Amino acid sequence: MDTLKFKIKDKFWETPEACSFVLENVAGNTLFYKPGQFITLIVNLDGKEYKRSYSLSSVAVKDKNPAITIKKIKGGNISSYLIERLNIGDYLDAHYPAGMFVPDLHPANARQYFLFAAGSGITPLFAMMKSILVKEPKSFVNLVFSSRDEDHIIYNKQIIKLEFEFPERLNVTHLLSNPSEAWQGFKGRADHELLENLISELSLDIEKSFFICGPKDYMEIAEAAIKSLGFASENIKKESFKSEIISNSKMNEASSKKSVKIVYRKEVFEYELEDNQTILDGALDHNYRIPYNCASGVCTACLGKCVEGEVDMGDSDALSENEKKMGLVLTCIGKPITEKVVIQID
Ligand SMILES: Cc1cc2nc3c(=O)[nH]c(=O)nc-3n(C[C@H](O)[C@H](O)[C@H](O)COP(=O)(O)OP(=O)(O)OC[C@H]3O[C@@H](n4cnc5c(N)ncnc54)[C@H](O)[C@@H]3O)c2cc1C
Numbered sequence: 001m002d003t004l005k006f007k008i009k010d011k012f013w014e015t016p017e018a019c020s021f022v023l024e025n026v027a028g029n030t031l032f033y034k035p036g037q038f039i040t041l042i043v044n045l046d047g048k049e050y051k052r053s054y055s056l057s058s059v060a061v062k063d064k065n066p067a068i069t070i071k072k073i074k075g076g077n078i079s080s081y082l083i084e085r086l087n088i089g090d091y092l093d094a095h096y097p098a099g100m101f102v103p104d105l106h107p108a109n110a111r112q113y114f115l116f117a118a119g120s121g122i123t124p125l126f127a128m129m130k131s132i133l134v135k136e137p138k139s140f141v142n143l144v145f146s147s148r149d150e151d152h153i154i155y156n157k158q159i160i161k162l163e164f165e166f167p168e169r170l171n172v173t174h175l176l177s178n179p180s181e182a183w184q185g186f187k188g189r190a191d192h193e194l195l196e197n198l199i200s201e202l203s204l205d206i207e208k209s210f211f212i213c214g215p216k217d218y219m220e221i222a223e224a225a226i227k228s229l230g231f232a233s234e235n236i237k238k239e240s241f242k243s244e245i246i247s248n249s250k251m252n253e254a255s256s257k258k259s260v261k262i263v264y265r266k267e268v269f270e271y272e273l274e275d276n277q278t279i280l281d282g283a284l285d286h287n288y289r290i291p292y293n294c295a296s297g298v299c300t301a302c303l304g305k306c307v308e309g310e311v312d313m314g315d316s317d318a319l320s321e322n323e324k325k326m327g328l329v330l331t332c333i334g335k336p337i338t339e340k341v342v343i344q345i346d
């Protein structure tokens with residue numbers, strides 16, 4: 001699989017926890033990407049290869065260079081390494097931009113976009129917001145953004161600038177869970193009633209699209225509020241930064257040793273999984289190279305077909321029910337629930 005090389009052109013803090021990296025594509029060719037897509041960084045640390053995906057916050061129509069924003073996760077191996085150890089002038093390897101969390105933009109569209117973000121979930125939505133405002137002059141954007149307090153609002157200054165630039169078509173509502181006493185806006189966490197009321201109050205009489213990005217429980221609340229107002233699933237797109245946790249009952253079943261056989265092109269890999277390992281993690285531990293990208297159940301680069309046995313993918317909805325019934329599985333989040341599984345990868 002082809003990879004990209006980036007040089008870090010700039011690095012700065014957006015909030016006390018989130019750090020932005022402005023990148024230069026050193027191959028020199030134009031990098032094509034859509035708003036909402038991510039790149040997957042390939043990081044070699046202590047002799048092991050790790051891959052972590054980061055949404056591009058930049059958009060080609062407004063920003064000269066691609067950029068990502070990384071939030072430091074407590075106990076997070078790679079986010080800490082990237083933020084603490086990498087500096088301007090250092091290089092990063094990455095896979096080409098990927099992802100389906102993308103609006104279908106057209107200059108003739110006259111839509112109302114509701115973008116629901118919590119914390120670092122703002123990154124893909126920030127790119128979408130800029131793109132919609134520039135590329136669809138008849139569309140409106142409502143950003144509903146949950147953060148901890150005023151200091152933790154990622155891209156705060158840039159969002160304010162956009163509000164000045166597009167006062168008629170951009171409306172931003174901040175929800176702060178722990179604001180200062182001076183805060184005059186909404187206080188508290190996003191809940192069903194609040195989001196339902198917000199959508200109703202802000203609704204314009206035009207076609208709507210909803211995009212949600214944040215922690216799993218936040219996304220569930222936002223989706224339920226949207227649906228309770230009668231909007232269909234087809235109008236709602238969501239992206240999670242974290243693969244779903246496998247359900248407890250299946251986790252117990254999955255905790256005994258399982259054997260995996262992978263048929264990939266002309267090669268056959270057979271191995272045993274350690275307790276609770278994913279099929280991909282087991283393959284990588286044995287240095288078997290099978291395709292993958294985000295390693296988070298989002299991009300489908302690791303797609304395979306389970307032709308024997310059964311694989312559990314938790315609550316992930318990256319594949320449709322129909323695709324799951326056909327035996328399609330994502331090896332990066334898939335764990336066998338039968339003693340043996342055979343996976344065919346094209
Ligand atoms: C499509 C996609 C886009 C992403 N875009 C961004 C982005 O723009 N900015 C960004 O900061 N991150 C983003 N992520 C998350 C990122 O890829 C890493 O998962 C994150 O940086 C943590 O990696 P780590 O190695 O530091 O943590 P790990 O060592 O992998 O995990 C440490 C602990 O933190 C938990 N954890 C992992 N990720 C998260 C999370 N996002 N929130 C809360 N807990 C977590 C794990 O369950 C574990 O308990 C994205 C992920 C995907 C799949």
Ligand code: FES
Binds near residue numbers: 294297
């Ligand atoms: S590697 Fe992206 S879904 Fe599995």
